[in-house]
Amino acid sequence: MGEKSAWVESHLDIVLVPAGFLMLVIYHGCLLHKILTHPQATFVGINTIHRQAWVQAIMKDGMKNGVLAVQTIRNGIMASTLLASTAITLCSVVGLLVGMGGSPNELTFYGMTGPLTSSVKFLVLLGCLLVAFLCHVQCVRYYSDVSFLIITPPASPEMEDFHVEYVSSMFKKGAYFWSVGLRAFYLCVPLFLWNFGPIPMFVASCLLLVFLHSLDRPGEDLSAVHDIKSSKRTKKIGHLPFMHRDVS
Template identity: 50%
Template sequence: MGKTILDYSLIPLGLVIMVAYHIWLLYRVMKHPTKTVIGINSINRRFWVRAMMEDVSKNGVLAVQTLRNNIMASTVLASTAIMLSSLIAVLMSSGSGNKSARSFVFGDRSELGLSIKFFSILVCFLVAFLLNVQSIRYYSHASILINVPFKKMCLNHRHQHLSTEYVARSVNRGSYFWSLGLRAFYFSFPLFLWIFGPIPMFLSCFFLVFMLYFLDVTFENGWAGGEEGGDDAGREDEDKLGSQNQV
């Protein structure tokens, strides 16, 4: 009974730590994007799209190759996720009657508990697969839109600016979905360790959040307009990124 209590206490606590960190990260990305790696990359991607669309005849091949590399990265993650999902489904259907392996588990050792653990891992990988598929979708759309010669088709500068922003928004959304898919892979590590008990799962949640903090937060100005535009330009880009995230 005492070991089961650990599952009921440490598992929710570990999940709360993970969810609370990502809620805080979402707030930082939306309100202070220049202080996060995700926000800085989003601003620089918008500048990159604008530069690529300035001269489509010269930069078209470079833009398509760059987006193709991103599509390949998303494809690899999606293929890995669906392969691992199939493996977990096979393990769930075959069952696990090896009691000697369960001796390493410090916590709930019931069949129901093991099924819940495998099902959680399965859902995690399926979510990662769907997110990476959406990333491929947006990158595929952007690879076509980025080569459209808007300057030759329309003389209205405002329409050209809106078209550029639309392409940049598609590229950013593809990157957001890729990041979320990668987060789903990160989230699978604590779920895997949950098989061996609630203590490894809780410790992995704590160390994973500690590691992600240093990967997500930046302590220096790394966006392209930081030295030229000053604080006013930085605030303007923060407002634009915040409005894009709310769309």
């Protein structure tokens, strides 16, 4: 009986941990598909559209709106810098715990135990924190470039359209790195609870899934309203001088 119970406990990690990861991977795969095919159905897509419109509005009169643009982007740089510092600090703490031999087995409720298992859990958590750190560093990089490019006039009138689109794309990439970095922080919660066993990790993954769904989906009513407004805004922006292209 004792051997059967030990066998069941040791296989909880094999069943629950991959199931928790698989749910999160499938969810983010579906979210990415929505962002690419129907961005108005997600807050990430809606924010991307609004960021692009904001950059275009700011660059219509860069000298007048320059202070507002730089201050707004500076707030994003400060937030990313804080999160990057937090991530690398937590990496140091996790590295120290790994060097000390991992977490004590007494804290694990069911599941596999042992120094090797604890080290693997902490190394996975360390990898997730490193991803968060690198994403926020890249976010700072893109935002720093945008902060001076957004108020820099194009090299020639013919380059105006390209200049606006280039700055918009860099601002969008910085925002994407910000989102991925935040999600890496979110993922650290179930990874940390994995040190207490696969059951807390699986429950935390389910709760995280519900939490992310509430953050990412604006709802059908808001999505429909935004579809109408964004189509009107697109028509209005299309009449701006810098949005016309020379197709000859």
